[in-house]
Amino acid sequence: MSTLTRMSHAPEHSPDASHRPPQKSAVSVAQLVAALPGAFTKLDPRQMWRNPVMFIVEIGAVLTTALAVAEPFLGGPGESGGSAVPPTFTWGIAVWLWLTVLFANLAESVAEGRGKAQADSLRQTRTDTTANRVTDYDPLRDPAALHATARGLSSAELQLGDIVVVTAGELIPGDGDIIWGIASVDESAITGESAPVVRESGGDRSAVTGGTRVLSDRIVVIITSKPGETFIDRMIALVEGASRQKTPNEMALNILLASLSIVFVVVTLTLNPIASYSDTSVSLPVLIALLVCLIPTTIGALLSAIGIAGMDRLVQRNVLAMSGRAVEAAGDVTTLLLDKTGTITYGNRRAAEFAPLSGVAMTDLVEAAALSSLSDPTPEGTSIVELAELQGFVRPTTLSGDIVPFTAQTRMSGVDLTGGGEIRKGAGSAVIDWMLASGPRGSGTVTAQAKAELDAQVQRISLAGGTPLVVATKSATGQARILGVVYLKDIVKEGIKERFAELRAMGIRTIMVTGDNPLTAKTIAAEAGVDDFLAEATPEEKLALIKREQEGGNLVAMTGDGTNDAPALAQADVGVAMNTGTSAAKEAGNMVDLDSDPTKLIDIVRIGKQLLITRGALTTFSIANDVAKYFAIIPAMFAGVFPGLALLNIMQLHSPASAILSAIIFNAIIIVVLIPLALRGVKYRPMNASSILNRNLLIYGVGGVIAPFLGIKLIDLFVSLIPGL
Incomplete structure (x- = not known):
């Protein structure tokens, strides 16, 4: 059974985290110059x-320019304010x-241009390589023989489902x-990390990316993407802003701004008829200037840049978002x-x-x-053998x-010895079930x-x-015997x-998901400071938990890397798949x-909140x-018509x-x-919604009220030096 248990915590003050990566300079003169052509x-x-x-x-601007050109032929610009x-x-x-x-376009162009360098780097990996395609793949054939019969063709010709053989250096x-x-695969062109990574079949580290290089051994790969729709293609489109879709909130704000603008257009058009009752009129350039100052040009100019920059901050942390909505x-x-x-823990549990x-x-x-651990390549299995050797165990040659x-x-592993004996190690309930199960050697007791003694040891360690x-x-005659327990220590x-x-200060509830028994899960959860935990979790229970949270009105984020995580990742509002994981995930x-760091989910949430703030x-x-x-x-x-103003x-x-x-002028310069x-984004500090509103x-x-008063007054001092003004 799975257990979801709530942990209670007193409110804590969290100091500014030192783990955050340093932010790059927001914008430079060189970036502005490079973005100018795009702005035009x-x-x-x-x-x-x-x-x-x-x-x-x-x-x-078009109308005012036309009026400026026509004024010499129409008798001058007229009056302003009488x-x-x-x-x-x-x-x-x-x-x-x-x-x-132009400045509004420049903001968006700079935001898009920040991804150009990374896109150029990615394009270098998207080379037209030779693919050794196998047309009659047989999993029982020697891959060396497969490679010898593979037909070389351009990678651009590969189709979904094709099978290729890749050897060291290719x-x-x-x-x-x-x-x-x-x-061993070099993924530095994608992740920026120079250290090679291991990719293998049959697990959650089976996915490979086109353009990365095999450093050792030989692998057989089934192609999972269509030409032009590879992972790198999507990254290039993302970082250049070409495929960015406006988010729902951004579209809603755009509609609001457009509605306000239409209202102010109507208001401006009514001013001249109203002024005519006072035997005066307002020139068209002045009305246009009034309209531009009335409509929310500042946020209208920067809205798109804010969205692009938010996704760019994710890219800087090696996270690819498939949509702005995410x-x-x-x-x-x-x-x-x-x-x-x-x-939450380092994962390398040691005996x-x-x-x-x-x-x-x-x-x-x-x-x-x-x-039972000699052929177990995991850190846990290796540590059991090492601890046994310290206590006198001699490793057999065969x-x-x-x-x-x-x-x-x-949930267990072991060895079936040639002489008839069997050894198992694993979760307590699984081993007990194995001992009691009927089989060729009978059933154990x-x-x-x-x-009772086993339960006491398990509880103590947990x-x-x-x-x-x-x-x-279990002996050849079917006599089963519990020998004891191995204590694996997990470090938070x-x-x-x-x-x-x-x-927690952000208002986010954390749930630890683990396959451990409830006692172990409870102890780790308390030490780590999570709010809830789900013990002995299965993929189905993860999915059910996400659905329950969403039915309660919560937005859920989770990480995963395996095919069995795919349903939960798809169900979550924010599903972060590890690059080392399967294509399904x-x-x-x-x-x-891209770095396959599960803790990065915390930084993703921070970036999302920074975007909204x-x-x-x-x-x-x-x-x-x-207003100012x-x-x-x-x-x-x-003022000329109504002196009281x-x-x-x-x-x-x-x-x-x-x-x-x-x-x-101020409207443009700001x-x-x-x-x-x-x-760069407004610096985010964990606080509740009302505190954020008060701070804003x-x-x-x-x-926003003070800056225009100071700015317009300062500009007026210089403008007043122009003759006639």
Whole structure:
């Protein structure tokens, strides 16, 4: 039975984590220069209409430019706020409107350009290699013979389901799964890590990526991707921004901004009819300037860049997000599922003690445990043999018998000796079932005394946070005997408790998922500081747990690497597949961690939250920013008609014309000033939603009001030096 148990914790303060990777500089002059051509290209109306706010500004820029050209033939620019303005006024408005649009495009272009270098690096791995395709694959044939008969063809000709043979020194021609063999593979072009990794058939480390190089041995690979749809192709499209789809929240905000813009267009169009009752009129350039200052141009200009930069931060951490929706969902995650081994603990459990039952010689237990582990390549099996050798065990030159490998179904491993004896080590319940099972040698028995003593040893080790492995034998006549328990010590990673406390401060509940018995799971969970744990978990129970959490209104994130994790990864709102895992796992998840580091899920959640907070902060700043601009431009427009509005000119700007031009200039410059913040992101601190809102209002709301007052006044001092203004 699986056990889901809630752990209670008092609120803890978590210091700023030191594990976070240093952030790169947000933007440099070289990046701005490199992005300029892309910014001009984006002026194409066929691209601009996708951003309604900036599309309106571009239309205003076109109209103002046309008016500036036509003014010499129409009798001058007219008046602003009841005062005549110089011929340069309309041209000034036109130029700065074009710069506003250009700066908005520059923000998006810089965000996209940050991935160009990585895309170029990835393209170097996407070479047209020779593929040794096998047309009549037989798993019983010698792979060397297969390679000799394989037909060489271009990797671009490979189709889904083709089988290829790759030997040492050759590039893997396409994404696939190893169906035979084991090899050392250089994946540095993908992960950035120079150390080679081991890939082998029949497990959760069978997936290989096209463009990586086999360093040793020979493998047989079945291709799992179509031409042009490989893992590297998707990465290139992602980091360049070509395949980025707007997220639901981003689309909703775009609709809101477009609606506000339409409302302000209507408001602006009604001003001249209203002013006509006072025997005055407002020139079209002034109305366009008012409209641009009214609509939320700041967030409209930066919204796309914020989304691209959020995905770029994931790429910098070697995480590939299949969609922006996944990044956004990571910011709203409320439940986090984490495997114990390799995530919460180091995973290399080591044998610390042999505990024989009464009447069993220590040498018998040590020998049986060591013999059953000689062919066990795991760190646990190796450590059992090493501990046995320290206690006098002599490794035999040959082992006569059949190896019984560990499987998730049997939960034990061992050896069937040639003489008829059998040795098993594994989970207590599995070993007991094996002892009692009927078979060719009859069925064994377990005495009540032995069972009670075994339970006591298992409980002692479990309460200490260790993993007990029961060792038992069965003779040729079917007589079964429990010898004792091996104590495997599992070590919790340093600092993991503080990280979980930090997640708790974010409002995220953590659940440890493990195949251990409930006692061991409870001890590790308490030491690590997780909120809940699921013990003796099966793939079906993981899936059921995710569904229960989602039915309760929670958004769930989890990691996985095996084919049996695929259903749960697909069900989770954020499913992070390990790059070392199977193709099924990578297809099921909506993110892939190239470093195969399960703890990175915590950083993914942080990046998602940073994306949402950055968007909220700059939206707050943009709205507050517009409020301040009203005080500059509205008194300037109507003070001549309604003298009482002069009281609102609290900035004491030089003239109506300089006030309008200063507001338009500030409106453009603030976009450039905020590009680094949009790309870097607002620094995230764990706090609840109300605290985040208060912080946004205090910093970006108040700051959004103060900055325009100071900026527009400073610009007005320089603009007023222009003759006629």
